[in-house]
Amino acid sequence: MRLILAVVQSQDATNLVEALTEHGYRVTRLSSQGGFLREGNVTLMLSVEDQQVNPVIHIIREHCSTRTRYVSPMPPIAESGEFYPPAPLEVQVGGATVFVLRAETRKL
Amino acid sequence: MRLILAVVQSQDATNLVEALTEHGYRVTRLSSQGGFLREGNVTLMLSVEDQQVNPVIHIIREHCSTRTRYVSPMPPIAESGEFYPPAPLEVQVGGATVFVLRAETRKL
Amino acid sequence: MRLILAVVQSQDATNLVEALTEHGYRVTRLSSQGGFLREGNVTLMLSVEDQQVNPVIHIIREHCSTRTRYVSPMPPIAESGEFYPPAPLEVQVGGATVFVLRAETRKL
Numbered sequence: 001m002r003l004i005l006a007v008v009q010s011q012d013a014t015n016l017v018e019a020l021t022e023h024g025y026r027v028t029r030l031s032s033q034g035g036f037l038r039e040g041n042v043t044l045m046l047s048v049e050d051q052q053v054n055p056v057i058h059i060i061r062e063h064c065s066t067r068t069r070y071v072s073p074m075p076p077i078a079e080s081g082e083f084y085p086p087a088p089l090e091v092q093v094g095g096a097t098v099f100v101l102r103a104e105t106r107k108l
Numbered sequence: 109m110r111l112i113l114a115v116v117q118s119q120d121a122t123n124l125v126e127a128l129t130e131h132g133y134r135v136t137r138l139s140s141q142g143g144f145l146r147e148g149n150v151t152l153m154l155s156v157e158d159q160q161v162n163p164v165i166h167i168i169r170e171h172c173s174t175r176t177r178y179v180s181p182m183p184p185i186a187e188s189g190e191f192y193p194p195a196p197l198e199v200q201v202g203g204a205t206v207f208v209l210r211a212e213t214r215k216l
Numbered sequence: 217m218r219l220i221l222a223v224v225q226s227q228d229a230t231n232l233v234e235a236l237t238e239h240g241y242r243v244t245r246l247s248s249q250g251g252f253l254r255e256g257n258v259t260l261m262l263s264v265e266d267q268q269v270n271p272v273i274h275i276i277r278e279h280c281s282t283r284t285r286y287v288s289p290m291p292p293i294a295e296s297g298e299f300y301p302p303a304p305l306e307v308q309v310g311g312a313t314v315f316v317l318r319a320e321t322r323k324l
């Protein structure tokens with residue numbers, strides 16, 4: 001079996017979980033946070049049969065979209081003490097980042 | 109070594125963690141949520157020597173019980189506009205779902 | 217690729233995440249709790265190329281320190297009913313506990 005860990009944006013998580021459970025997949029949801037933007041996101045954990053990995057990835061791709069975020073970097077203070085706020089930095093946050101691991105699953 | 113991830117019901121988590129630490133196992137607890145019932149549950153993470161996997165699974169089995177949950181599915185609205193609330197759906201929530209992965213562990 | 221899971225103390229987590237992202241690493245942060253001390257800690261998840269495992273572990277080691285915690289164990293009630301509070305137990309909490317797993321990573 002394979003354990004899939006998928007980091008997705010909060011806005012996509014609920015629809016994605018609904019789609020996965022409608023297709024009969026079992027899924028566990030964990031709250032997480034991005035290291036760079038420090039915004040809340042969601043890590044989904046699903047254990048599936050090996051041949052279900054690609055169908056699951058297809059469902060994830062369908063329900064997660066790329067978004068552009070604007071981050072204002074720390075403004076450099078000019079020598080003269082004047083303050084020039086730099087243009088906000090554009091950051092692309094992808095649809096999903098997916099990790100696929102080999103795992104043995106047991107239902108107790 | 110093996111990394112064990114066990115999704116257990118919240119009601120069983122505290123007693124189970126206590127039993128695992130009393131047996132000398134190290135364990136980390138993460139809050140999680142079931143995808144289907146959308147109820148809070150707990151994901152336990154333990155890294156153990158290969159030969160400790162079965163004793164740990166035995167402790168998990170002893171402390172986690174199956175429960176029946178009743179979920180009221182979305183009621184279908186009849187043609188006549190009358191509302192027939194369907195019988196609640198019975199869902200068995202198992203004792204625990206356990207994933208066993210190969211991992212290398214380092215203490216820094 | 218390798219998936220690194222590192223359990224670190226809350227006090228070290230923010231500086232460590234900052235250092236990892238400054239070095240260009242992608243990282244996801246999950247809130248967790250220690251099983252023994254029941255204190256909040258942080259589980260970091262990073263997927264990296266195989267040859268980046270040791271440089272990442274070096275950064276973790278640099279930003280995480282060992283601390284001593286004092287825990288007052290349950291006091292035994294003496295026969296005479298008198299209450300002798302035992303000396304607090306000294307517990308060393310390490311810098312970090314790191315799990316390294318083989319994983320395939322896909323960006324959707």
Ligand SMILES: Nc1ncnc2c1ncn2[C@@H]1O[C@@H]2COP(=O)(O)O[C@H]3[C@@H](O)[C@H](n4cnc5c(N)ncnc54)O[C@@H]3COP(=O)(O)O[C@H]2[C@H]1O
Binds near residue numbers: 033036
């Ligand atoms: N050190 C860095 N330097 C420059 N730009 C950086 C960077 N770290 C992240 N970014 C950029 O910022 C976006 C948000 O990253 P964040 O860390 O908040 O949130 C991330 C993180 O929580 C997770 N993630 C992505 N790659 C990961 C990996 N290899 N390991 C663990 N988590 C990862 O998925 C979320 C979205 O990632 P995505 O790649 O789509 O989008 C990333 C990426 O475009």
Ligand SMILES: Nc1ncnc2c1ncn2[C@@H]1O[C@@H]2COP(=O)(O)O[C@H]3[C@@H](O)[C@H](n4cnc5c(N)ncnc54)O[C@@H]3COP(=O)(O)O[C@H]2[C@H]1O
Binds near residue numbers: 020144145
């Ligand atoms: N392969 C897997 N990968 C990742 N996480 C897994 C998993 N199998 C189980 N889990 C986790 O364990 C919890 C209990 O699962 P169990 O199978 O005992 O009990 C399940 C099962 O009897 C039923 N169920 C779950 N998903 C279903 C689905 N798509 N269709 C029909 N019944 C479902 O509802 C109960 C509660 O499910 P819920 O999702 O709230 O909560 C799940 C989920 O958080």
Ligand SMILES: Nc1ncnc2c1ncn2[C@@H]1O[C@@H]2COP(=O)(O)O[C@H]3[C@@H](O)[C@H](n4cnc5c(N)ncnc54)O[C@@H]3COP(=O)(O)O[C@H]2[C@H]1O
Binds near residue numbers: 130137257
């Ligand atoms: N093999 C493993 N698998 C999964 N998670 C692991 C792990 N080893 C360590 N951890 C995680 O790292 C935290 C710090 O562990 P450390 O071994 O440095 O420091 C530990 C250790 O010195 C001691 N300790 C933990 N469990 C013990 C036990 N069963 N018996 C005696 N001492 C224990 O108490 C400190 C705090 O433990 P706490 O559980 O609160 O918090 C732990 C736990 O969340």
